[in-house]
Amino acid sequence: MTPLIPVEDLVSPPERTGATLSPDGTRISFLAPWKERLNVWVAGVDDLDGARCVTADDTRSILDHRWVDDRWLIYSQDSAGDEHFHVYRVDLADPDAPVVDLTPFPGARVFGHDLPVTRPGKLLVSMNHRRPDRIDLCEIDVATGDLTVLVPGDGTFGATMVGPDDDVYGIGQDDEGNWTVEHRAPSGDVRTIAVLDAADHPTGPFPTTLTPDGTGLWIARHGHTDRLRLVHLDLASGVETEVAGHPEHDLDTRGQVFPTFPSPLVRDRGGELLGVRYSRERQVIVPVDDRFAAVLERLGALSDGDLGAISTDTDRRRWLVSFVHDREWGATWLYDHATGDARLLFRSHPHLDPDDLAPTTPVTVRARDGRDLPSYLTMPLDAGDGAVPMVLVPHGGPWTRDAWGHDPVAQLFANRGYAVLQVNFRGSTGFGRAHMQAAIGEFAGAMQDDLVDAVQWAVAQGHADPARVAIFGGSYGGYAVLTGVTRDPTLFAAAVDYVGISNLATFMLALPEAIRPALHDNWHAYVGDPEDPAAYADMIERSPITHADRIVTPLMVFQGANDVRVPQSESDTIVESLRRRGVEVAYRVYADEGHIFSQTENLVDMFRATERFLAEHLGGRTA
Numbered sequence: 001m002t003p004l005i006p007v008e009d010l011v012s013p014p015e016r017t018g019a020t021l022s023p024d025g026t027r028i029s030f031l032a033p034w035k036e037r038l039n040v041w042v043a044g045v046d047d048l049d050g051a052r053c054v055t056a057d058d059t060r061s062i063l064d065h066r067w068v069d070d071r072w073l074i075y076s077q078d079s080a081g082d083e084h085f086h087v088y089r090v091d092l093a094d095p096d097a098p099v100v101d102l103t104p105f106p107g108a109r110v111f112g113h114d115l116p117v118t119r120p121g122k123l124l125v126s127m128n129h130r131r132p133d134r135i136d137l138c139e140i141d142v143a144t145g146d147l148t149v150l151v152p153g154d155g156t157f158g159a160t161m162v163g164p165d166d167d168v169y170g171i172g173q174d175d176e177g178n179w180t181v182e183h184r185a186p187s188g189d190v191r192t193i194a195v196l197d198a199a200d201h202p203t204g205p206f207p208t209t210l211t212p213d214g215t216g217l218w219i220a221r222h223g224h225t226d227r228l229r230l231v232h233l234d235l236a237s238g239v240e241t242e243v244a245g246h247p248e249h250d251l252d253t254r255g256q257v258f259p260t261f262p263s264p265l266v267r268d269r270g271g272e273l274l275g276v277r278y279s280r281e282r283q284v285i286v287p288v289d290d291r292f293a294a295v296l297e298r299l300g301a302l303s304d305g306d307l308g309a310i311s312t313d314t315d316r317r318r319w320l321v322s323f324v325h326d327r328e329w330g331a332t333w334l335y336d337h338a339t340g341d342a343r344l345l346f347r348s349h350p351h352l353d354p355d356d357l358a359p360t361t362p363v364t365v366r367a368r369d370g371r372d373l374p375s376y377l378t379m380p381l382d383a384g385d386g387a388v389p390m391v392l393v394p395h396g397g398p399w400t401r402d403a404w405g406h407d408p409v410a411q412l413f414a415n416r417g418y419a420v421l422q423v424n425f426r427g428s429t430g431f432g433r434a435h436m437q438a439a440i441g442e443f444a445g446a447m448q449d450d451l452v453d454a455v456q457w458a459v460a461q462g463h464a465d466p467a468r469v470a471i472f473g474g475s476y477g478g479y480a481v482l483t484g485v486t487r488d489p490t491l492f493a494a495a496v497d498y499v500g501i502s503n504l505a506t507f508m509l510a511l512p513e514a515i516r517p518a519l520h521d522n523w524h525a526y527v528g529d530p531e532d533p534a535a536y537a538d539m540i541e542r543s544p545i546t547h548a549d550r551i552v553t554p555l556m557v558f559q560g561a562n563d564v565r566v567p568q569s570e571s572d573t574i575v576e577s578l579r580r581r582g583v584e585v586a587y588r589v590y591a592d593e594g595h596i597f598s599q600t601e602n603l604v605d606m607f608r609a610t611e612r613f614l615a616e617h618l619g620g621r622t623a
Contacts, residue, residue: 002381003356004623005415007611010408011603013038013061014348018260018309019332021045021320023269024070025313028320028334028345029054036600037061040075042092045318045334048345054090055099061598064260068115068142074102074123076110081594082562084109087125089142102140102147105129111514117212117271118164126160128153133513137168151184163214169235171204177520179205181217183235193238196221199437202399202522206256207264212271218243220251220264226432228253230264230276244286249278250430257400262309266292269314279430281362281374282306282404283324295319295337302333302342306405320345324405326378327357356381358414360404365423365457367450371438374431375454376402378410378420379463389468389618390419390458392492394451396475398439399522401430409472409607416611417620418470419463425450427526440526443504444483444542451480452488467493468618472610474498475566475595482544482574485553494617496610498558499566499595502548502574504539505530510567545570548577554584556613558606560593586613 017038019030028045031038034053038061043051055062057077065075073090087110091097103110108129116124123140130136134153137160140146151168161169168184172192179196196205200222207230209218217233221240228250231240255261266275266285274292275285283306287293295316299307305325312319319335330348335341358378365373380388391413395402402422410420424431425447427439439447451471458464471492473481478500485495501507508516508523508530519529527542528535540546555578559571568589578585588609590602597603608623615622 002415004621005352005356005412006623007412007604007607009349009351010412010415011607012600014330015350016041016332016346017322017330017348018064019311019320019322019345020065020067020309021311021313021318022067022070023314025315025318027070029065029067029073030332031062031065034058038063040065040073040090042073052095054092054095055088060592061600063598066115068121068123072142074113074115074142076113078594080562080592081560081596081598083564083594086110087113087123087140089145100145102142102145103127103129107132109512109514111135112160114160116162116210117269118210118214119162124160124162128514135514137162137170160208161210161217163210165214167214169210169217171208173198173517173520177525179521181208181219181233193235194233194240198521199440199525200433202436202525203256204518204521206253207251209263209265211273218265218273220253222433226434228430228433243273244276244288246276246278246284246286249280249284250432252277252279252283252403253429254400254403257397266310268312268316279403291316295335298337298340298342299333299335302335303328303331305331325354326360326405326407327354329406356415357411360407360410362404365450365454367426367446367453369446369449371426371435371450373426373450373454374424376404376410376422377458377463378407378414378422380414380417380419382417383419385462387459387462387465388417388419389493389614389620390421390455390464390470391614391618392451392455392469392471393420393422394425394471394473394477394480395422395428396473396477397429398425398427398447398476399429399436401428403430412607412611413472413614413620416614416622418614418618419458421454421458421464423451423454425454443479443527444487448480448483448487451484452491455491470494470496470614470618472496472498473500475500478566479504479544483542485555486544486547486550489550489552492553494554494556494614496556496558496613497571498597498606499560499563499571500557501543501566502545502570503543504528505536505543506570507566508539510564512564545574545577548574549581551578551583554613554617556586556610557588558597559587559589560595560597561589561591562594565595 016032035058039055041051076085078085086103089100111126113125136153137151166186172180177198181194221231230243251264264277274289275287303323305323308322308324322332332345360378363377413420459466478497481497575587
């Protein structure tokens with residue numbers, strides 16, 4: 001029998017992760033635990049055991065960091081999950097120097113930050129430090145901390161990029177809500193370069209990246225095709241040219257929702273484009289640079305996983321790469337292109353035996369209307385030929401997707417004896433424009449039908465026992481959980497809601513002021529504007545809280561007290577309504593979490609409670 005893997009081994013911080021190479025290629029930075037929280041460490045490429053911890057956050061794990069140059073590192077951090085991110089600077093030349101907050105404005109939030117290759121030593125941040133409802137584009141000198149407001153936020157010009165001659169470029173919206181690529185000259189004159197259909201980009205065009213010479217943009221476009229492609233937009237003429245296309249795959253844009261995921265653009269230290277990531281069942285990187293093509297071939301031979309983060313030194317000699325894999329997690333390699341030598345530096349979870357983890361297989365579910373739903377099935381190693389209990393895990397977003405690779409939730413459930421099915425229901429990105437737009441108006445409708453059809457598919461295929469199917473989901477996935485137990489109350493034997501939306505209207509109205517204009521092409525387009533009485537009524541009808549009296553399924557609810565997307569009051573309301581009726585509901589609120597839990601002790605507690613809950617109702621294993 002497969003060994004029972006402790007919850008801690010799957011959800012605790014990795015031993016090492018997030019490695020990146022210094023510009024001169026002599027050092028490596030990575031994230032590793034310090035006082036049970038991930039912090040930034042730096043080591044020589046040949047002396048990992050001599051690594052030095054250069055940050056000291058003992059309250060919350062750091063999840064990202066970047067080299068500015070060979071002296072400075074930056075990282076972002078919020079407070080207790082409140083998403084009020086600030087950007088901090090680390091001085092590697094002075095081990096005794098304290099970490100410096102480069103954005104030291106109480107109540108302010110950094111919505112995005114970048115290190116433009118055209119402005120060495122400068123940090124660009126989009127931040128609402130002057131007014132909570134206005135996002136300014138600011139430039140910060142990393143060495144001195146001096147801040148300059150380049151473009152004050154006025155709600156009409158979404159500046160995000162600065163060229164070498166102080167020209168500013170950004171993404172705005174016209175009167176119809178379409179996305180516009182705009183240029184603001186140093187004189188203050190503004191012109192529109194291109195207009196992108198709003199429906200093609202629910203959360204905005206991503207990536208949108210200035211070329212190193214400042215004459216063009218690399219930007220995602222559907223255009224005349226269903227696929228999401230990368231095009232080069234000439235900023236003078238507005239002419240678009242497709243870059244390194246793929247005949248079947250969309251750009252891999254998960255990094256827009258999950259900033260720790262790599263960009264679809266593989267670039268060198270000077271910002272030159274080397275390759276483009278595409279993904280469907282698995283990832284494909286298409287090279288656009290002949291020298292990188294040779295490197296890519298060598299890197300691909302190191303693992304049968306998908307290439308994750310890639311970094312190189314200024315000379316493109318040394319390459320640091322990590323791999324995404326369903327069973328061999330976080331293998332990080334150092335490759336020297338001059339010598340051809342490659343060596344494995346570390347695995348993120350060396351205590352896990354890949355043979356004890358379950359393979360994840362891409363499968364296709366056919367929906368009732370004939371739509372193909374690209375999905376992933378993880379079967380327990382001891383499943384044999386018969387049906388087993390199953391956990392359906394709808395992803396969040398919904399404008400993102402599930403993908404093949406490292407998934408501690410799927411592995412935990414599979415290790416406990418459950419089949420795990422992850423469905424890219426309509427509305428998921430990464431599978432063409434038509435698949436995404438098929439979700440318009442279909443919250444609690446066809447999007448939910450897709451999940452029901454997936455359960456029926458798993459039963460028909462002999463994978464799942466129909467009497468022992470549970471559903472687990474977070475954020476939009478939590479909405480799908482709550483909708484599932486109200487709309488189809490006898491389908492699931494148990495349900496687990498993690499920061500799920502129970503009231504669509506109040507959810508939108510509670511979002512921070514600064515981001516409400518960005519709802520036009522996603523939540524408003526797909527569900528409705530709560531300021532419109534007719535749309536409000538429809539949203540209430542599609543909200544699980546309206547139909548809570550139909551819930552009979554045993555339910556477990558997890559909530560972060562500092563969640564700025566799904567307020568605790570929403571979860572409180574649905575839990576109280578069930579308790580009044582005597583329906584089984586377990587409820588846990590974590591005081592130091594927001595919308596995405598990150599504290600180790602909370603994750604361990606959450607998944608221990610979940611495994612006991614599922615074992616009680618589905619009969620799987622438990623520690």
